[in-house]
Amino acid sequence: MPGMIDIHCHLLPGIDDGAQTLEEALALAQAAVADGISHAVLTPHVFLGRFNNLRSSIEAEFQRFAAFLKVKNVPLQLSFAGEVRLDAEIISLVQRNEIPFLGECGGYRTMLLELPDAQIPLGSITLVRHLMALGIRPVIAHPERNKAVMEKPERIGQFVDAGCFLQITAGSLLGQFGPRVGAATDFLLNEGWVTAVASDAHNLEGRRHRMREAWIVLERRFDSEMALDLMRTGPAALCGIPVDVESVHE
Numbered sequence: 001m002p003g004m005i006d007i008h009c010h011l012l013p014g015i016d017d018g019a020q021t022l023e024e025a026l027a028l029a030q031a032a033v034a035d036g037i038s039h040a041v042l043t044p045h046v047f048l049g050r051f052n053n054l055r056s057s058i059e060a061e062f063q064r065f066a067a068f069l070k071v072k073n074v075p076l077q078l079s080f081a082g083e084v085r086l087d088a089e090i091i092s093l094v095q096r097n098e099i100p101f102l103g104e105c106g107g108y109r110t111m112l113l114e115l116p117d118a119q120i121p122l123g124s125i126t127l128v129r130h131l132m133a134l135g136i137r138p139v140i141a142h143p144e145r146n147k148a149v150m151e152k153p154e155r156i157g158q159f160v161d162a163g164c165f166l167q168i169t170a171g172s173l174l175g176q177f178g179p180r181v182g183a184a185t186d187f188l189l190n191e192g193w194v195t196a197v198a199s200d201a202h203n204l205e206g207r208r209h210r211m212r213e214a215w216i217v218l219e220r221r222f223d224s225e226m227a228l229d230l231m232r233t234g235p236a237a238l239c240g241i242p243v244d245v246e247s248v249h250e
């Protein structure tokens with residue numbers, strides 16, 4: 001299995017509901033390596049009013065944490081972005097250069113965008129179109145776990161049509177969030193709408209990485225090409241991370 005690229009996890013300590021201490025964060029980083037992840041994009045919540053993280057503050061935390069992992073010799077490549085909660089304020093964050101983007105893909109900046117848990121708010125598509133016009137392509141974080149999408153997975157099609165990419169959670173493939181999330185996951189995969197599987201890891205208890213297990217499920221249900229696409233090549237492309245083709249075929 002080539003190194004997986006995890007574009008959604010909550011390792012940075014003490015700034016959201018992920019790792020709380022440096023020790024927890026170190027243990028999670030070591031667990032990521034043990035799970036087969038070679039590159040982790042650290043994506044704290046950017047959720048105004050709840051987790052008031054911005055690009056500038058995340059970047060400062062990231063630099064400290066990356067230096068710490070280096071000292072500890074953890075062989076994990078790192079970058080940072082943010083899981084940006086859908087909010088009309090996003091546009092002002094763009095203007096203030098405070099959106100932590102995933103990277104660049106096809107001439108667009110890419111942003112991990114989270115919908116609320118229960119519904120797809122009115123106006124979401126308008127916001128997506130506005131972002132696209134600004135040269136920003138959203139990557140929708142775990143749409144399969146949104147209740148409106150669980151009820152009717154085709155509802156997310158309008159986002160795909162508008163230019164969004166989709167990222168599903170590894171645990172959704174493993175029954176971790178129940179059968180309805182599993183069914184929505186299957187629908188999105190079968191439609192060919194998914195570009196990346198990511199861990200959304202928060203801790204070593206109920207919210208571990210589980211990427212290796214998800215890889216095996218993709219291999220069994222589809223093939224190893226699909227696993228590679230969704231867990232290495234696709235995620236790398238979304239962030240503009242160069243992948244070494246040689247090592248993929250080792």
Ligand SMILES: [Fe+2]
Binds near residue numbers: 010200
């Ligand atoms: Fe998350």
